[in-house]
Amino acid sequence: MILRTARELGFKRRILAWAVGPIRGNIAMPELLFSDAKTALRHLREVRAGRERRLAHGLFTSDLRTPPEVLLRRNWLDALGHYCPGAVIADRSAQLARPDDRGDLFVIHPREKPLRLPGLCIVPRMGPAALDGDVALPQGVHLSS
Numbered sequence: 001m002i003l004r005t006a007r008e009l010g011f012k013r014r015i016l017a018w019a020v021g022p023i024r025g026n027i028a029m030p031e032l033l034f035s036d037a038k039t040a041l042r043h044l045r046e047v048r049a050g051r052e053r054r055l056a057h058g059l060f061t062s063d064l065r066t067p068p069e070v071l072l073r074r075n076w077l078d079a080l081g082h083y084c085p086g087a088v089i090a091d092r093s094a095q096l097a098r099p100d101d102r103g104d105l106f107v108i109h110p111r112e113k114p115l116r117l118p119g120l121c122i123v124p125r126m127g128p129a130a131l132d133g134d135v136a137l138p139q140g141v142h143l144s145s
Contacts, residue, residue: 029062030078031061031062031063031066031071031074031075032055032059032060032061032071032072032075032078032079033052033059033060033061033062034058034059034060034082035058035059035060036058040058043060046060046062047060050064051064052064055068055071055072055117055118056117056118059079059117067118067119068118068119069103069118069119069120070119071118071119072103072117072118072119072120073099073103073119073120076098076099076105076120077137077138077139077141078139079117079120079122080105080107080122080139080141081138081139081140081141082139083111083115083122084107084109084111084115084122084124084141085139085140086109086129086130086140086141086142087107087108087109087122087124087141087142088107088108088109088127088128088129088130088134088141088142088143088144089105089106089107089137089141089142089143089144090106090107090108090125090127090144091106091125091144092106093105093106093107094106094143094144097143099120102121103119103120103121104121104123105120105121105122105123106123106125107122107123107124107125108124108125108126108127108128108129108144109124109125110124110126111124112124130142131145133145
């Protein structure tokens with residue numbers, strides 16, 4: 001994802017903050033921030049300083065006001081692409097093209113156990129990888145046809 005300043009996009013700061021996430025300096029931050037070995041210490045420092053909060057293991061946000069369930073329901077595709085790269089959205093989730101009302105998202109992925117996040121539960125099962133007729137979505141995820 002390419003982040004742009006408010007001036008480049010022509011928005012006022014508060015509108016951009018609502019649409020993309022909080023703003024630090026002139027840079028709009030994404031709502032979900034994923035941690036790896038290189039960035040873990042930085043995220044922990046930001047949490048201690050009160051500029052970020054931890055939602056789950058390796059998952060942070062710089063939005064300190066919105067409930068975690070709302071953030072993950074709004075950004076479910078980013079979370080799916082990070083935790084289950086190459087997943088195929090299947091079964092009833094494919095019919096809805098989103099998580100169901102309880103927050104369950106059924107996917108085909110080699111992961112063995114369900115991943116429970118606030119407001120979202122990714123339920124994997126074994127099956128074929130993406131086929132030619134499947135719809136490619138952002139974040140390297142596919143929607144079963």
